[in-house]
Amino acid sequence: MDTKDLSRREFLRGAAVAGAGLAAAACGPTPAPTAAPTEAPAAAPTETAVVTPVKDKIVVGMSRPLSGWNATIGDAAFRPIYETWVPMVNAEGGIYVEEYGKKLPIELIIYDDKSDVGTMTRLTEKLILEDKVDFLWPASGTAFIFAQAPIATKYGYVLITAEGGATQIKDMLPSLPGVFVTLSFSDWYQLPVLAEILAAKGAKTAYVSYIADLHGIEYSGVAGIEFPKQGIDVVGLKSLPPDIKDLSPVIKDADASGADIFCCFAYPDQNMPACGTSMELGYNPKAWVGGPGVNFGFYHAAFGPAVEGLMGFTAFARGSSPALDQLADTLYEGKPEEINDWWGHPYYWAGLDVWKAAIEKAGTLDQEKIRDVIASASPENPLETVLGPTWFDNGLLAKETHPGEIGQWINGVFEVVGPTDKATAELVYPKPPWPTG
Amino acid sequence: MSIDRVLSKLWVPALLLIVLVLLATFTRYASAYTVILVTSILMYVVLTVSWSIFSGPTGYISLASAAFFGVGIYTAALLGTKLPLPIVILIGGLASSCLAFLVGALTLRLKGTYFAIFTFGLVELIKHLLLWYEIRMTGTRGRFVIVVDNNTIYQVMLAIFVLLLLTAYLVRRSRWGLALKSIGENEQAAAHMGVNVTLVKVSTFALSAVFMGAAGAIMATRWTYIDPYIAFNYFLSFMPVLMAIFGGLGHSFGPILGAAVFAYLEEVLITRFPYYYMLLFGIILLVVIVYLPNGLMGLVQTWRTRRLERQHATA
Numbered sequence: 001m002d003t004k005d006l007s008r009r010e011f012l013r014g015a016a017v018a019g020a021g022l023a024a025a026a027c028g029p030t031p032a033p034t035a036a037p038t039e040a041p042a043a044a045p046t047e048t049a050v051v052t053p054v055k056d057k058i059v060v061g062m063s064r065p066l067s068g069w070n071a072t073i074g075d076a077a078f079r080p081i082y083e084t085w086v087p088m089v090n091a092e093g094g095i096y097v098e099e100y101g102k103k104l105p106i107e108l109i110i111y112d113d114k115s116d117v118g119t120m121t122r123l124t125e126k127l128i129l130e131d132k133v134d135f136l137w138p139a140s141g142t143a144f145i146f147a148q149a150p151i152a153t154k155y156g157y158v159l160i161t162a163e164g165g166a167t168q169i170k171d172m173l174p175s176l177p178g179v180f181v182t183l184s185f186s187d188w189y190q191l192p193v194l195a196e197i198l199a200a201k202g203a204k205t206a207y208v209s210y211i212a213d214l215h216g217i218e219y220s221g222v223a224g225i226e227f228p229k230q231g232i233d234v235v236g237l238k239s240l241p242p243d244i245k246d247l248s249p250v251i252k253d254a255d256a257s258g259a260d261i262f263c264c265f266a267y268p269d270q271n272m273p274a275c276g277t278s279m280e281l282g283y284n285p286k287a288w289v290g291g292p293g294v295n296f297g298f299y300h301a302a303f304g305p306a307v308e309g310l311m312g313f314t315a316f317a318r319g320s321s322p323a324l325d326q327l328a329d330t331l332y333e334g335k336p337e338e339i340n341d342w343w344g345h346p347y348y349w350a351g352l353d354v355w356k357a358a359i360e361k362a363g364t365l366d367q368e369k370i371r372d373v374i375a376s377a378s379p380e381n382p383l384e385t386v387l388g389p390t391w392f393d394n395g396l397l398a399k400e401t402h403p404g405e406i407g408q409w410i411n412g413v414f415e416v417v418g419p420t421d422k423a424t425a426e427l428v429y430p431k432p433p434w435p436t437g
Numbered sequence: 438m439s440i441d442r443v444l445s446k447l448w449v450p451a452l453l454l455i456v457l458v459l460l461a462t463f464t465r466y467a468s469a470y471t472v473i474l475v476t477s478i479l480m481y482v483v484l485t486v487s488w489s490i491f492s493g494p495t496g497y498i499s500l501a502s503a504a505f506f507g508v509g510i511y512t513a514a515l516l517g518t519k520l521p522l523p524i525v526i527l528i529g530g531l532a533s534s535c536l537a538f539l540v541g542a543l544t545l546r547l548k549g550t551y552f553a554i555f556t557f558g559l560v561e562l563i564k565h566l567l568l569w570y571e572i573r574m575t576g577t578r579g580r581f582v583i584v585v586d587n588n589t590i591y592q593v594m595l596a597i598f599v600l601l602l603l604t605a606y607l608v609r610r611s612r613w614g615l616a617l618k619s620i621g622e623n624e625q626a627a628a629h630m631g632v633n634v635t636l637v638k639v640s641t642f643a644l645s646a647v648f649m650g651a652a653g654a655i656m657a658t659r660w661t662y663i664d665p666y667i668a669f670n671y672f673l674s675f676m677p678v679l680m681a682i683f684g685g686l687g688h689s690f691g692p693i694l695g696a697a698v699f700a701y702l703e704e705v706l707i708t709r710f711p712y713y714y715m716l717l718f719g720i721i722l723l724v725v726i727v728y729l730p731n732g733l734m735g736l737v738q739t740w741r742t743r744r745l746e747r748q749h750a751t752a
Contacts, residue, residue, distance in 0.1 A: 064711075066711050066712060066714070067714060067715045110711055111707055111708045111711050112707040112711035112712075112714050113707070114707065114714075116670065116672065117660055117662070117663070117667045118477075118656065118659070118660050118667075119707070121659060121660055121661060122473055122474070122477055122659075123707070123708070125469075125470060125473050125587075126470050126473070126474070126708070129468070129469045129470040129473075130468065130470040143579055143662060143664055143666075143667060146579060146581070146661075146662035147660055147661045147662035150581075150584060150661050150662075151661065154584070168577075168579075212568070212569075212572055213568070213572075213578055214577075214578035214579060214664070217572060217576065217578065221576075239572070
């Protein structure tokens, strides 16, 4: 039997099948065989404004982590916000756009990026090029924003971010005129406030442990600058591998250093065991500061009275302002405590408020005009949001508009303790002892 | 020879040529997003076909694809701004190939599960090594990659794909391919017949990595921002294996068909049914594995045999 001939025939036949399959797959989503312009950026945003004066909705596109490792973060952070905010705005008929002389409801197109950056960049371009969405809402996470922002900029889309933010993005923002970052972060303006309020209480030394990734490096680096500025010496610095399980060597090392302040700039997977281990070993520094996690209701739900005195990053508490109290009622009333996020939620909500206010002010859906409205907002000419008068400072939500930076669990409530002029409670220093029994 | 037979011999190469011409001129008539989508499908096809060059005939299940792809990605991130694009892609391919050669020489004595687990460990090892290096030495974690025009990315990916097809075909048709097959059937017997088992295995492993590295280097320019977690995503180690099984491991075109259909299906599911994507995908995979043990190509072949039988019956 001539196997050589057979395999060649197989090869060619297979080639045809695969090729046809590939071609079919490729041509599937093509709308029509007309020559579509490949350079859409200039045309896309203006077309809605000029060509079609009739419009009955505002289409917003998002690539979100509905599955994969990032899903738990996305589901707890921005998702509950847009799922509450959009129906609320639509219940009032939508957003008034002067150009069309009426209110337009919001329609969301949401795709699952599987927590994969490559898929997210592709879906972002699909939303822009194929679905021709009027607006783009953000993907979830710092790395995802870094990848999405240049694409949004390339096509002239405004992008108001939600989850994520880092010092590194500050250097990029000048080249990304349509990108606005809402979340607060290390030197914007958390750690300067942390150092200031602790120094005011007499703290002299700090032990800093941090997760060995972008987040941890950034926070430990900024702490190394801000603590000494306030006369606090960093007497210990320890990096934690992301998959660390036993934190007792770190806690013992911190104990031995005798530092007033213990910092664990890491995620719940590290700072929850760090808290448990501190309790177990009876390590009770004068201030115990944890990274993302401490600000969530689930921390209190998990540790109960042991959270008393623990410090973390935050934005607001009940009592910050009537508007924010209202927000807390809307988001958390009658729901389990676990879902409370006192740091991120008001910023994500304010981001959507900024977007709505800018559309109303610009009276159009034109990206460039909306961008200009947001960029030109200032203390004299602010946009109204849940935070009150709001504006951006070189693409970052102005620190004056932050309702708070540092929080502390006091009597089972994550109160704002810094900056002092925005505090809802006074900082408890030194921290009370761990509960016994 | 009758005209009928000439025609029946010619239509397949003619169709292949037409498909290639269509793909080559694709950017002229397809919409901008279709080009992006097909680029991504081609990426999966390249990964799957390169994986099957080595793992198909030998039966060694390699889970190192993500490592080779990631090396390409980091090459583009490190050299993208300093060197012209074709050189960057070439270096990406060669760097992956060198890694594969080293790893292959060290580990191809491992068999079965041991080899699979080691290659998977490689992805994690490189990821953490890079993470350690970036944090300790450069003080950053992520890097920005130069942005390249989408049509260029498509054309480069298509070129890699065509070269890969040619290579896969030539390897399969050569003595080398026969040697690989005999290794898969009985490695000791192959060695006794005079096949230099180690050399054949290691060089094929290294050859398959060239294309994965090159694909990584060009794909990185689409992703714009990368870090070790993004670049060394173990997901891309499992996808080629799944896609090849989906298409049919025993057929030269199984991996291509599998990867193309699989990638397109995924796109449809994550955009049309984002909340049920995982569920639907799981069901489809189960059905294919249970009812189509030879993959999609197996299904195609069954249809063909049935049709032939029917023709015989009527004749």
